[in-house]
Amino acid sequence: MAAAAAAAAAEETGEAAAARAEAAEAQSDAFWKPVLDLGCELTVDLPMPDYKIADLLKLRKGSIINAHWRVGRDVPLSLNGAAIGWIEFEVVGGKLAVRLTELA
Numbered sequence: 253m254a255a256a257a258a259a260a261a262a263e264e265t266g267e268a269a270a271a272r273a274e275a276a277e278a279q280s281d282a283f284w285k286p287v288l289d290l291g292c293e294l295t296v297d298l299p300m301p302d303y304k305i306a307d308l309l310k311l312r313k314g315s316i317i318n319a320h321w322r323v324g325r326d327v328p329l330s331l332n333g334a335a336i337g338w339i340e341f342e343v344v345g346g347k348l349a350v351r352l353t354e355l356a
Contacts (some may be wrong), residue, residue: 295330296339296350326353 300319307317321327326338329352339350 292332295333297328297330299328 298319298321300317300321302320303317311317324340326340327350328335329337329339329350335356337355338353340353342349342351
């Protein structure tokens with residue numbers, strides 16, 4: 253009998269927590285609504301310290317650039333010039349994509 257009451261109380265607590273989380277999410281959505289449609293520039297920055305102007309001038313359509321970046325090493329991600337996190341490159345459906353691995 254006590255176990256059933258404890259289980260019912262735990263279920264009620266879980267439902268209350270879910271309701272609080274849903275209310276907090278709705279409040280957060282309302283807070284951000286005025287700025288959700290503003291444009292921004294998301295930039296993937298691949299540092300290439302040994303790249304030279306001569307290398308830039310040799311670029312043509314289809315050129316391959318050796319970035320000397322280790323596979324699996326995260327790449328910086330910026331939003332409007334401010335660092336916001338780190339990403340890794342992946343191939344998805346035959347296209348190059350990035351996966352967010354860490355927020356700054």
